[in-house]
Each structure stands twice: as C-alpha cells, then as structure tokens.
Amino acid sequence: MNQDFSADAAVRSxxxxxxxxxxxxxERADEAERLRVIPDASVKELEExxxxxxxxxxxxxxxxxDPVAFFTAVRDIASADGSTGWVSSVVGVHPWQVALFADEAQQxxxxxxxxxxxxxxxxxxxKAVQTDGGFQLSGKWSFSSGCDHCSWVLLGGLVFNAEGQVVDFRTFMIPRDQYQIVDVWNVVGLRGTGSNDIIVDDVFVPEAFTLSMGETxxxxxxxxEVNTSELYKLPxxxxxxxTIATPIIGMAKGAYAEHVEMQQKRVRAAYIGEKASLDPFAAVRIARSSSEIDAAWALLMGNIREEQAYVARGEQIPLELRLRVRRDQVLGSVRAIEAIDSLxxxxxxxxxxxGTYLQRxxxxxxAGRVHAANDPERALQMYGAQQFGHKIDPGMY
Incomplete structure (x- = not known):
C-alpha cells in the first residue's frame, strides 16, 4: 500500500x-492531565x-x-500523548468540514x-427551528474536545418546522461569543482533552452557516463550488x-514502544532473576500485538486510499467500500485497544x-472506546446487513 506523500515538500515539512x-x-502529558486541557504551549507549537x-x-x-498525511501526523502525536493526539485529530479535521460550507461561512x-x-x-x-433566512438554535452539547483552544464550534442539531416535525439534521457553526463553555471534564481517561459542555441559548444561525448531514x-x-480539490469529495x-480511530492506534504504537523498552530492562524476580526479554512468551505477545497494530493501520489507510482512487476517476464510491471503512475503523480501534491490554x-x-505512558x-x-464512532456492533451490523442485501440508512455511513 502506497502511503508516500513526500512529493509535497510543504506537507513533508x-x-x-x-x-x-x-x-x-x-513531557507535557502529566501537565495536560493536571490541567484537564492541552497546554497552550503544545497547541501553539502544533499551530506553528x-x-x-x-x-x-x-x-x-x-x-x-493528502488525508493519509494528516492521519499519520495524528498517529504520531498520539504515540507521545493520547490526549494531545485526540484533540489534534478532532480539531485538526474540522477545516475539512468547514470547506464544505458556503463560502460566506468560510470567509x-x-x-x-x-x-x-x-x-x-x-x-x-x-433543537433548531426554521425561521426566515436561517434557524433559531438552543441546547446543550457534551464532549467538545479542545473547545478552550477554539473560537468557533460545530454543533449537531435536529431541525423542526413550525408544526414541530423533524425535517432535517444539520451541523451549525457558531462563533465563540454566542455560546458558553461549562467545565465538567473530570474523568479517568483522556483527561487532558478538556471535552467540556457547550450551551447555546436561542441563537440565530444564518442558512449559510449550516450544513445538512443528508447532503454531506x-x-x-x-x-x-470554490474548493474543488478531490480531498473534499470524500465521505x-x-x-x-x-479521525477517532487514528489516535487510538497511535496510543497503541506508543504503548508498544514503551513496553519493548521496559522489557529490555526488566528482571523478573519471581522467575529467579530471569530477564524479561528472554521470556519466549513475552516475545510471542510482542509479535501478536505489533501485528494487530499494523493491521489496524494498514486497513484504515488502505480503505481511504481506495476511496481516493474512486474520486480521482470521477466515480461514485461504492456503498460496500464506505461500509468497509466503518467496519475496519471500529475493528481497528478494537485491535489497538486489545494490543494495549495485552502489553x-x-x-x-x-x-x-x-507518569508511565503505558498506564495512561x-x-x-x-476512554476513546466509548465514543459513538467506536461502537462496533452498530458499524458491523450495517456491513453485514448490506452484504445480505438489506437497505442501509445512508445517514449512517
């Protein structure tokens, strides 16, 4: 599988x-956990x-x-600190969606x-209610990772007509002065992500600052119309x-590196001073874990490459492939987590x-496993149902 993006010097840089x-x-991982947000210095350096x-x-x-370049960077960041990798991933992907909004919103x-x-x-x-020229939006949203480092927010909302019927599901783009951040992020995992609540109280959102999920x-x-790159034609x-699976694979990559380093130095007192690196069962566990991590990454990126090939040819991406992306995405998270558990x-x-990377x-x-995108049963059920010839809700893939 070709993942070479070195031809673009700026991206390589x-x-x-x-x-x-x-x-x-x-080095800042402990600080991120203590602050419950990514340190400003890390965000600034990533920006630079x-x-x-x-x-x-x-x-x-x-x-x-190339999205593979983006995912590669995310994987590497997460291999150093899971929370920083998570925030980098979810905040870093949002420009891709903003590029799909009307140019007025991009401006x-x-x-x-x-x-x-x-x-x-x-x-x-x-809840969003249709009005002249846009929508009135109100509600509370949870788990907005990295929100303290951002000046806009993208929020999902059901659209209701005057009769109170749901007519659409949209993303609403809101500037910082029109929403409140509520600090509620006291958790045992991904502590540094600052995934706090967002509250919006009856804010008018112009039509141009919304995007129908049916359309996306x-x-x-x-x-x-203005961003014609093939990048913005992917599902x-x-x-x-x-974006959710990649940092978990990165965490597994970092856990693997620390485990190997620790075992090379470890002496097992319970086994008469045996060096852990000489234990054949330890070697087998490393081999299995590394294979699972590599498989998770190869399938995830390989599927993206296949979708890119369809877009490049001007062809519609088959439903089976889009569902395969979801299948291998959720199983990629499972593989990575099981590898971390084993190590x-x-x-x-x-x-x-x-302070050890492994326990973090x-x-x-x-913690990342409980994200809705990592619900394996639903994603796998969609794939299996499609294989049996059943109709699949297009909004779910």
Missing part, C-alpha cells in the same frame, strides 16, 4: 515538524508547525494535504485569521470516524506508576 515536537509533547492547516483549503492558507471563519480553530459536538442534542452523506456541500463518515498486562508492576495509554484508549 509539517510531518517532520510534528515529529520534532513529540518529545516535548510527551502547520499541523492545523493540513486539511484547510489553499484559498485560506491551508495545504489541502467568516478564516477571512481575518487563517489560524482560527473550531471544536465540535455532533450529537443532535440541540452524499459527499456534497456548497463549498465544493464525511469515512474521514470523521477515521499492559505483561509489563509488570512498574507500568502502574504515574490504557486509560486513554478505553
């Missing part, structure tokens, strides 16, 4: 710059590296990069400052669910110490 930041990001512009339109100073976000960032909460827990489900959006759910169980008591990755990965 971003990837290299991100990798230069990894030791410092890892160009990371947040990878999926941003070139018209607004972005790179319109409002990036016209004055091309470094503007957005957080999100897509669960349709808010068909790989369409008004922003495609929303393929990009966004991969953690075999690492000995020292892995329990505060174990907590962070299991």
């Amino acid at each position: 971003v990837i290299d710059g991100v990798r230069d930041l990894l030791p410092t990001i890892r 590296s160009g990371f947040f512009r990878l999926l941003q339109p070139k018209r607004y100073g972005g790179l319109e990069a 409002a976000v990036w016209g004055a400052d091309q470094n503007v960032r957005l957080s999100s909460s897509y669960s349709p827990t808010g 489900g068909m790989c369409r959006g008004p922003g495609q 929303f759910h393929s990009i966004f669910t991969s 953690f169980e075999a690492s000995g008591g020292r892995a329990l110490a505060e 990755a174990w907590r962070d990965a299991h």
